[in-house]
Amino acid sequence: MSGLLRSERVRAWVWQAVILGGLGLLIWWLAGNAARNLAARHIATGFGFLDNAAAIPIAESPISYVPSESSYGRALAVGVLNTLKASAVGIVLAMLIGTAVGIARLSPNRLASVCAASYVELLRDTPPLLQLLMWYSALQALPAARQALHAGPVVLSNRGLILPVLEWQTAHWAALAALVIVAGFIWRSAARWRWALLCVPMLVWAAMGAPFEMERPVLRGFNFVGGMTLSPEFAALVVGLVVYTSAYIAEIVRSGIQAIPKGQWEAAGALGFSRAQTLRLVILPQALRVILPPLASEFLNLTKNTTLAVAIGYQDIMSIGETTLNQTGQSIETIVLVMAFFLIVSLAISGGIGVLETRLARVGAR
């Protein structure tokens, strides 16, 4: 028996079981406590409210949503999609700009490196909320809808940037289908077939009459009708978060590049590589392994910072969640849903980066 207890593995198991049990008890006590208190305060509980009609007016929605007809569940789904839209666009742009600034900071060109350094310092040293509010007021200073700026079919006013959109017809669906089919066929096949990827869908589209009509924004009543609107709220959120996060990403990229021994540069130079080639083919692939783990944190930060949207009126999951809990009084339920959403997204992002890391590690080991 005493031999069993002395065993390193058994002791480790016992400790883990004790800690897990304690954690379970704590959660059980917290849940029971919350339920008792809610009952004592006569507050209704449960997720039944998700089916009730939500009178939340929502400005932008990727799925159809009608206030005071659609349910709270649907309203929250709109919030989820709006958050995902802002974070996905934000992550891609922050990554691109951050990398460019990080590289510029190490540039032998004095102007480029000083500009990049001041970009990083200025943006890292001010709070993101302040930056968002600044961008939002800047966008509000644009002319009103009736005095909007026109550049061809594109319209810019304090109601947003409105772009013409293609009127989607059967021919476009057919061309899209052709693209998918061709891509399926030439997957992993020789590069000489790649031209078909563009030509076949074009031929299909042309065969069906080559329809190409644009839906242009027109001023009607108070606002522009038609076209695709990039709202000032969405733009301020994305620009604010991209600019703020890219400053951090730039530093991560810079440290990643500097972590690569100088000998690599010299060796590539000796082989006749230009600076750009060295960077693209030799340095960045190696630096990526150093860059990825902190980069994942920045992606997570950007995603979580989208909740600052409440301040500038972009209706993300937090904004819609807050209104829902305010209208229904179901604070615990709504907060649990919002937290579960962020947990899932965060786990997905770190999981994705983790997969990339292991793949890179294998490449590096070869």
Add this chain to the structure above:
Amino acid sequence: MGLARVVGLLMAVLPWVAAAQGSGSATLDAVRARGSLVCGVAGNIPGFALPDSQGVMRGLDADGCRAIAAAALGDAGKVRFVSLTTTNRFTALQAGEVDVLVRDTTWTLGREAGLGLLFAGVNYYDGTAFMVKKSLGVDSAKALDGATVCVQPGTSTELAIADYFRVNKLKFSPVTIQDLQEIRGAFMAGRCDAYSTDGSQLAGYRSTLPVPEDFVILPEVISKEPLGPMVRKGDDKWFDLVRWTFAAMVAAEELGVSSANVGSFATSTNPDVRRLLGIEGDLGKQLGVAPDFVANIVKSVGNYGELWTRSIGPTGLQRGLNRLWTQGGLQYAPPLR
């Protein structure tokens, strides 16, 4: 040692006994132990609750808090004001951060049934309205089809305009910002065509603008917004005290009792006045407070009409629905007896 001395001794001892036993209201006991009332208000709405240049909270809601303090503690000055937003107000009351919430909050079935809270009365009958810039050339809410409307999230305004536009088959696009200054800034910058909230708030806001004439409040009042004080469920004695504090101020106006003349009613023969001011009867005792609690409220804060004239009057709003029932309004106090 006459009978008077025995009675005097008893009078001196009785409050101690009562205090030892508690008032039967956990909230009232907590307020007395603390020596002050914690009152949740907006803190940024002219006419309802807004600090003046000396930092003193002024407005109809703020004075409502003072009246409750005058009733519960005998001193209208013992109030600590907590400014709450439209989204954190209910949580603050539910969690016990404030004893009472007097924050332009609309009495609805959903809020009473779902939030574990109760409305103790109506201190202002309001309704949702729209304000637009005069230059927009709009003179009716029906003409707002396709308009962008600025509205604060978590308010009953949101519910009202969603219904109004749906019923009238009109379209609108919302801009929802929580912070009051930010949402007003967005309206001013022209991000929205219309700003929607309670009519009283629009009038209060319009009166603070440099050129109020450049802005129009549209004639349609699209919803009923009875605003009133809220308390937690489960403390009925505290609910009673808050409800009857507000009723007493209306009753005082009905009977013509004001802060200026309350002293002269000491010799009144009108039984309603004598009961109201605690000269006869035991209204105060039934509520667990001093017998002259109404006299205290009126002396230090005023009757309902005085509160109205002092707070809402300067915004230029007509009293309308908030006149006494005897003058065609809705303010009606149940009998205090």
